[in-house]
Amino acid sequence: MSSAEVHEAGxxxxxxxxxxxxxTIVFALQDGISRHLAGEYNVYMVVMIRYWFLSLFVVSIALRQPGGLKKVARTRQIWLQIFRGFVCAAEICxxxxxxxxxxxxxxxxxFVSYPLMIAALSGPILGEKVGIWRWSAILIGFLGVLIILEPGIGVFQPAALVPLLAALMFALYGLLTRYAARKDxxxxxxxxxxxxxVVFMTPIGLWNWEAMSAPDWGWMGLLCxxxxxxxxxxxxxxxxxxxxAVQPFAYLQLPWxxxxxxxxxxxxxxxxVALGAGIVVAAGLFTLWRERRQR
Structure with a gap:
């Protein structure tokens, strides 16, 4: 799910x-299927089965790497990698x-506000310099988030904070991935x-297991x-x-x-929502442009 998981620039x-x-098209389809299944069954069970398939996928990738599974699994920062994996699984839920x-x-x-959160937190967590222009874009982007959430207008729904929490968790995951890349x-x-x-989700998902209909098993297979x-x-x-060069196109997942x-x-x-999302995306694209220009 992360845009920084496997990175060898060409x-x-x-x-x-x-x-x-x-x-972005495939991930949008995945989100649509997740919405359907989680509306019918327990979220933990749906995410668990998804991780069963993902774990087989990552192991198959590891076996094809030079040195095989043993070399890929070798790390000098095991607790950081474990925490990364935990944050990613929790964010998906x-x-x-x-x-x-x-x-x-x-x-x-x-959720598209997560690149702005990464930019804001890259200073204290990674020690990166965040200049006045990027801070300005971050503040404007979060103004867009406020426009979406409409705090103080009518009855504010606490549920609106759930995707904001997911964005914060994914931003943390992205920063941890950058930090881990220094050694792994x-x-x-x-x-x-x-x-x-898969280790984290399996006991939780099995505890909340529900019987699934045959058609929905088909959707579950398509989700995987x-x-x-x-x-x-x-x-x-x-x-x-x-x-x-390609990261700005990741925003296409929103319209899909x-x-x-x-x-x-x-x-x-x-x-x-349309106005706020437009502001957030514009601010995010500006931070990506500034980062690329500085590089």
Whole structure:
């Protein structure tokens, strides 16, 4: 799920952009299926089964690496990798819950603020310099989040904070991934995301097990396949092009998910959500542009 999990920069930007667009479409489909299944069954069980398949995927990737599974699993920062995996699994649970509470449109409108959170927290956590222009973009972006949430207007819904929490958790996960990259390669970090996640989710998911209908098992299988396909496309994307060149296209997941919400789940787009999301995306694109320019 992270855009920084497997990263070997190449120079085929056009291919990288196409792969990133494909990944956003696949991940939007994954979110739509997650919304359906989590609306019918326990969130923990749905995420657990998804992790069963993801863990098989990451192990198969590790076995194909030079040195095999033993080399990929070797790390000098095991507790950091375990914490990363835990944060990722918890974030997925929170975000899927947000889909059931608010729908795809509003959940993604708030969640797209995570790059701004990464930019804001990169200073205290990673020691990176955040200049006045990036701080200005961050503040404007969070103004967009406030426009979406509408605090103080009518009856504020606490459920609106759920995707904001998911964005904060994903931002923390992204920063931990950057920090881990100082000593571990991307294959090792990706491996621990799958393995730690399945260890963490399995006992919780089994405790909350519910019988699933035959058609929904089909949707569950499709959810697992989209998860693996999405990560594969991201792997290929970062092998083909630099992250700074393709990252802006990751925002396309918002309109794809919004279209699914409108067409399949009969959701609506309120004016404040569209306006706030536009401000957040514009601010996020500006921070990416500033980061690329500084590099």
């Amino acid at each position: 120079n085929n930007t056009r291919l990288g952009v196409m792969l990133m667009i494909g990944a 929170v975000m899927v819950l947000a889909f059931t509470l608010l729908g795809l449109v509003e959940s993604h409108a708030v 390669n991307s294959a090792t970090s990706f491996f621990y995301v799958g393995v730690v996640g 396949l989209t998860g693996a396909l999405g990560h594969y496309l991201l792997i290929r994307c970062y092998e083909a092009a630099e992250a700074s 998910a919004a279209m699914l919400g409108l067409v399949i789940f009969s959701e609506t787009i309120r004016f404040n």
